[in-house]
Amino acid sequence: xxxxxxxxxxxxxxxxxxxxxxxxxxxxxxxxxxxxxxxxxxxxxxxxxxxxxxxxxxxxxxxxxxxxxxxxxxxxxxxxxxxxxxxxxxxxxxxxxxxxxxxxxxxxxxxxxxxxxxxxxxxxxxxxxxxxxxxxx
Numbered sequence: 860x861x862x863x864x865x866x867x868x869x870x871x872x873x874x875x876x877x878x879x880x881x882x883x884x885x886x887x888x889x890x891x892x893x894x895x896x897x898x899x900x901x902x903x904x905x906x907x908x909x910x911x912x913x914x915x916x917x918x919x920x921x922x923x924x925x926x927x928x929x930x931x932x933x934x935x936x937x938x939x940x941x942x943x944x945x946x947x948x949x950x951x952x953x954x955x956x957x958x959x960x961x962x963x964x965x966x967x968x969x970x971x972x973x974x975x976x977x978x979x980x981x982x983x984x985x986x987x988x989x990x991x992x993x994x995x996x
Contacts, residue, residue, distance in 0.1 A: 863988055864904040870984065871903020874977070896951035902939050906981055913985050921979065928978020933966045940965030 872895055880893035909931065916924050940950040940963070955964035 860907055862992065863907045863910070866988065867906040867984070868900040868904030871906070872900055874903075875899055878973075898943060898947075898951055902935070905935070909981065910985050913982050917982070924982070925975040925979050928981065929971050929974040932974040932978060933971075937962065937965045 875895040876893040879895065880891040883890070883892045912927075912931070916927055919927070936952075940952065944950045950965060953964040954961040954967045958967055958969060960968040
């Protein structure tokens, strides 16, 4: 479980670096400046606790699974943002300055398609880890 936690945490950080770098490109910055927070490692690592959900919904059609993942990610993002704001005084991804499609700056509704895809990608990573880690251990 610890290995999977680390894998999800590192993959999440990598995904976020690429995402923010892509956004800097869209803003005209050819240096592709990226940013994230170390807190994100712990949040993304928590994906290990979503594996049982994937096992329960894997037979659902892809559209329904994507919706489930996007909604779950919104819930996790909201709770994580709220908790971080209470603990450290701010949320590293405060969206209030970049969109009006937000709840308290913790979630962006226009990211629904991105979270839909991320959730389905998580399924592939989970299955890959099941296959590869089973052979190693």
